[in-house]
Amino acid sequence: MERLYENELIYGRLLTVEEPHLVERYNKALQAFGLAPTKLDRFDIDRTGFSPQIAKECGDDHYLDPNAINRRFIILTPAQADLPVVHTAFSNTSQLMYEFLSNNARAINALTIKDVIYGEIEDSVSEVSDIEDLLSINQVEFRVLSAENILGKASELRVLIDRLENDPDAWRDKTMLNHMVELAKVTGDIRENALVPDQVLFRHNAFWTSHFGGLYVFLDERMTTVISDPKAPGFRRSRPWQVSYLSLHDSEAVFDFLASTGRIDLPRASWLETSGYIEHRAEMAIRSLINRIEPERDLNAIDKVWLQTWMHRHASEINDDGTFPFLNGAKRDVAQLGRLDPGEMTALRRFLVIRAKPDHRDAWLTNRLISDFVPSDFVSRYVFNKQGFYRDYAQYGEAWRAHVVETLKNTYLNDKEALRERLYGLTD
DSSP, rough: OOHHHHSSSSSOOEEOOHHHHHHHHHHHHHHHTTTOOOOOSSSEEOOOOOHHHHHHTOOOOOTSSSGSSOOOEEESSSSGGOOOOOOOTTHHHHHHHHHHHHHTHHHHHHHHOOOOEEEEOOOSOOOOOSSHHHHHHOEEEEEEEEEEHHHHHHHHHHHHHHHHOOOGGGGGOHHHHHHHHHHHHOOTTTTTSSSSSOEEEEESSSSSSSSSGEEEEEEOOOOOEEEEESTTTTTTTTTTTTTEEEEOOOOHHHHHHHHTTTTTTSSSSHHHHHHHHHHHHHHOOOOOHHHOOOOOOGGGGHHHHHHHHHHHHHHHHHHHHOHHHHHHHHHHHHHHHHHOOGGSSSSHHTSSOOHHHHSSSSSSHHHHHHHTTTOOOHHHHHHHHHHHHHHHHHHOOEEEEHHHHHHHHHHHTTHHHHHHHHHOOOOO
């Protein structure tokens, strides 16, 4: 993983914490969670406050995520809103944190001038033992605390101000007035500075979770759909009139679900010809095949002439694999007919020529699911399914790792927004 780290393909774009007062505040939050303070004087954090360096120091990648539920967070600065989330058991943690930070920006800006904000994203369960536990999560609540108790003092001051405004005799209570002055020294003028986040409840929408080897939950008006390994506890056990269970190994059923619920762009010339999507999939497929046949080959050193020669020499292996010929035929048919008929393809082949409908609310999650069926496309895996990508990467040979990193640097990292828009139609 060192190569990934050096090239900012893992733990990239994090915020460095090195100011002594911020390190001290972070330690106060750790201690409030019952954790040992860090001895580091410099570390990086993501949107939730998770630090890979502190995780390594304490030997626990889940130090902010005990039981992979009710995720903890530490907020040192409102700038965390623009950071990625690099360690989470739920794919929607990042969005929930962003909504909390954005919707309470004024209070967070004021609080973090003097204090650290910490707490938990609480839901209705404290431990996940089967699928039903996951399905019972309808909304989450941000339980918010601060190390210097500025939140508590602001709330106390608000009550005293209300008393002062409504009780004619309150002005005679010198003890109360002195206490209000002391509180105001800490909180400032709370009439001008909102210090208490006022939106802490958020809807728990469709998500992927690492529980039970990886599980997807999609929400539609009348049906919830679970896609997972059938061995997951609780699979097909309850509420068949409300919950549909699909095996992650049943590519035909998964495709039919995505198509019938309008979550995918079916293979049409209108987007395939302008995006270069088929060409991208074909390049990924042929390079994956080269690695399978010649795992020690340095693919960073090859050119188009070498590639054409290799393909001529290995025509039988290419035909046996079938992916590249299928995509070549698909490109030709799209040019001639303007569309492809998924009914004429095997179930797995269909995932090569579809993408999430860009304007659907579940676009990122759907593209993540699609990437599970096209592991040869490591670019898509990295963009939408980093946990899957890192798991794949750990199994790669050294030469292939070098090629994967170089390709991601020169394609995705070079201009993330442009690649996401061109291939997947995503503009944010």
